[in-house]
Amino acid sequence: MGVGHGDRRSFSRRGHSACRRSxxxxxxxxxxxxxxGLAGDMCVIATDDGGQxxxxxxxxxxxxxxxxxxxxxxxxxxxxxxxxxxxxxxKGRLRLxxxxxxxxxxxxxxxxxxxxxxxxxEGKGRDPVLNRLKNxxxxxxxxxxxxxxxxxxxxxxxxxxKKPRTQWSRATLATLEGPEKRAVQVVGYLLGVKLExxxxxxxxxxxxxxxxxxxxxxxxxxxxxxxxxxxxxxxRVRARHPSWSLTNLKRFVRQRSRVRIxxxxxxxxxxxxxxxxxxxxxxxxxxxxRIDVWSAGxxxxxx
Numbered sequence: 552m553g554v555g556h557g558d559r560r561s562f563s564r565r566g567h568s569a570c571r572r573s574x575x576x577x578x579x580x581x582x583x584x585x586x587x588g589l590a591g592d593m594c595v596i597a598t599d600d601g602g603q604x605x606x607x608x609x610x611x612x613x614x615x616x617x618x619x620x621x622x623x624x625x626x627x628x629x630x631x632x633x634x635x636x637x638x639x640x641x642k643g644r645l646r647l648x649x650x651x652x653x654x655x656x657x658x659x660x661x662x663x664x665x666x667x668x669x670x671x672x673e674g675k676g677r678d679p680v681l682n683r684l685k686n687x688x689x690x691x692x693x694x695x696x697x698x699x700x701x702x703x704x705x706x707x708x709x710x711x712x713k714k715p716r717t718q719w720s721r722a723t724l725a726t727l728e729g730p731e732k733r734a735v736q737v738v739g740y741l742l743g744v745k746l747e748x749x750x751x752x753x754x755x756x757x758x759x760x761x762x763x764x765x766x767x768x769x770x771x772x773x774x775x776x777x778x779x780x781x782x783x784x785x786x787r788v789r790a791r792h793p794s795w796s797l798t799n800l801k802r803f804v805r806q807r808s809r810v811r812i813x814x815x816x817x818x819x820x821x822x823x824x825x826x827x828x829x830x831x832x833x834x835x836x837x838x839x840x841r842i843d844v845w846s847a848g849x850x851x852x853x854x
Contacts, residue, residue: 670754677751691734712823813841
């Protein structure tokens with residue numbers, strides 16, 4: 552019979568210790584009708600003698616849907632079956648090994664290197680280290696909200712302009728390691744959008760679907776480009792967002808829409824001569840991972 556709240560009797564010290572010695576895992580001791588807190592914690596011995604408090608004619612249900620085959624019924628002291636112990640231990644160890652192995656795989660593939668239309672993440676030519684940063688596709692778990700002015704005023708290390716990163720000092724590389732792992736989110740307005748030309752990052756491709764969108768983000772729709780921060784839509788990320796078209800982005804410019812740009816912070820040291828002309832800083836959001844537009848009183852993601 553099942554064990555209900557009114558059927559609880561007593562627990563045999565001998566039976567309880569026998570269950571602890573058993574090869575059957577605690578999860579298989581659970582009785583379908585056992586009261587909460589009892590099943591799986593101890594070996595329940597119930598009587599069917601009308602409710603008297605002793606162990607005459609003990610009976611226990613040990614079968615569960617997860618067991619293979621039928622286990623004999625009887626007192627808990629008889630549940631120790633050496634023939635099944637090896638199977639349970641081997642299966643348990645195999646499950647544990649699979650979980651650990653899967654964990655290592657996840658840890659080792661948070662930023663998998665992938666080709667895009669035959670172009671590797673390091674691109675082709677120029678600075679492979681910088682190209683890898685530009686071609687990131689991993690999505691951050693969350694984005695750190697920062698003010699536009701904070702982004703515009705980020706410090707640029709001395710001596711990095713126009714130099715490949717392989718020629719930077721260790722101190723400079725260490726200085727940028729933390730900031731370039733920041734996934735940030737900035738609110739502003741788009742001043743302009745254009746399709747970039749051929750770049751080493753994209754292996755020099757001339758195909759429009761394999762080139763970046765160069766976007767100017769400003770604190771006000773009335774600002775000039777010299778006050779803007781460059782943010783980039785890369786073809787690798789854009790392939791996942793059919794609405795990130797030149798037509799839609801240019802409409803946000805015309806409508807002076809308030810936007811929220813989210814992505815990886817990156818220093819592009821290749822254009823120092825453009826600071827004060829077509830941008831306010833060498834720091835960029837590159838690549839953009841998410842675009843939201845303020846509409847009807849709330850943020851709406853552009854998919």
